[in-house]
Amino acid sequence: MNHWLMKTEPDELGIDDFAHEPQRDFMWDGVRNYQARNFMRSMQPGDHVVLYHSSCKHIGTAGIVKVTRAAYADPEQFNPDSAYYDPKSSATEPRWDAVDLCFVDKFPRIIPLSELKTLSALADCALVRKGNRLSVMPLSANEYKAILATTNR
Template sequence: MPYWLMKSEPDVLSAATLQRLRQARWDGVRNYQARNFLRNMQADELFFFYHSSCPQPGIAGIGRIVRTAYPDPSALDPHGPYFDARASAEKNPWSAVDVEFVEAFSDIIGLARLRSIPELAQLPLLQKGSRLSVMPVEAGEWAAVLALR
């Protein structure tokens, strides 16, 4: 089963908020490669929930995909932050998935700690210039991160 890492700014959607809500739509992805990864996700696949653009970036927990990709409605909301004037109800290039909470880590696993693990050397998150908000995680990388919690 493929594994994933998905980034969100905690003030937009945090692991704690997902825990409270139980389920949420993961939307607003506006990079074609990240969107394609969303489109490859299948129900029941797991992802690391990564907090980004915050005082303590890092992996905060685990979520699960509960609904596969569908047209992202946030692209059609002219008052929303993810509006895309090129998108329409008939032709929406963006996708969203629905996710559910699985687990919160007692401590966020920060970038410095992730970088110190040799098994994670090829993790896309740790590659120079990698800014994707959605990316695959290999099974060995998944296990190495789980060993850190």
């Protein structure tokens, strides 16, 4: 199993949405960065994802979701009415992908970036490096365990 971190704005799709409907698979779409897209293409069903809330009052890791469907063509890239429409994408050569995710666990509290930066296991993690803007990134097994340890999981 691989581990990942995905950033989200909780008013769009946050850990509470997943927790409210724990049996539901949610489509994760709208990624428009090639490196983040390529990471998504490496995701497999069963992989765990740390959900990181950003652009909100309480920024930090919020819980765990898991991949239930590997990468497939993001349908919004074909919808001219969508903010994620890409006229350069075609059904035969889609540029962007989505994955499906479902709920695993909500942390008892949001673990803020300032606390994550103090963890020696995360010293090389892209999340804590200055200037990192990726919305999807891999986590090593040790990085994943270190994040879980902050929640007493």
